[in-house]
Amino acid sequence: MAWNRRAFLTATAVGALAAAPSAAADAPRPLPPDVPRPRPPDAPRSTSSRSSPATARAALDALLAGNRRFASGHCRHPHQDGGRRRSPAPGQDPFAVIVGCVDSRVPPELVFDQGLGDLLCIRTAGEVLDEAVLGSVQYGVQELGIPLVLVLGHERCGAVAATLDHLRTGARVPDHLQLLVAEIAPAARRTRAVPxxxxxxxxxxxxxWVRDAIRADPAxxxxxxxxxxxxxxxxxxxxLP
Ligand SMILES: [Zn+2]
Structure with missing residues (x-):
């Protein structure tokens, strides 16, 4: 059943993309007006005294600023002090959803120099989508009112490499890895002839594609x-554009 649902998801998203074939070549989508994010009235509210970015633009700016600190070796390690650890807020108030890869070299809290309670991170190999991932994104967007979802790929991804190996050799993909290869293979086939x-x-x-599949879902x-x-x-x- 899960496999059929994933196949449905893929077919639906591919269909949505087919209606906008130039999406990959478009410029990055402009951020929405810098207005405070809507928050469902029954959503948990943090009683923390910190000010979390309240708009998509502010959230993206905070992520990129944190990443610049990480890359330059000037991390602040925010929200990781003993007080935050011993007295966590009653409710959580993360400002961004990160859909990333499980690669041990790409932990979102570290590469964006964020701390406890800042990010809602969902990680699968090759940032492959399934219903559990989408449900987790929906929890972040609809229940917590998070204004930004960032899909984070990375260079030298092992899941992508496994997919290319399969396409090159036709070797059987073992067991649960089949889902990863099946989800990444369409992008690999589309780019095979690109110099x-x-x-x-x-x-x-x-x-x-993962970004566009999430965008295509009204949820x-x-x-x-x-x-x-x-x-x-x-x-x-x-x-990415
Ligand atoms: Zn990876």
Missing amino acids: GDWAEHAMRAHTA FAPAHIAAARFDLDTGLVSL
């Missing part, structure tokens, strides 16, 4: 959905 680094092209196309309409690439060599995050 240059196939793995890099496939990662970018797949990350953008996430209240949030701004963006995609980015993490550079393992420089430590920098850059937004």
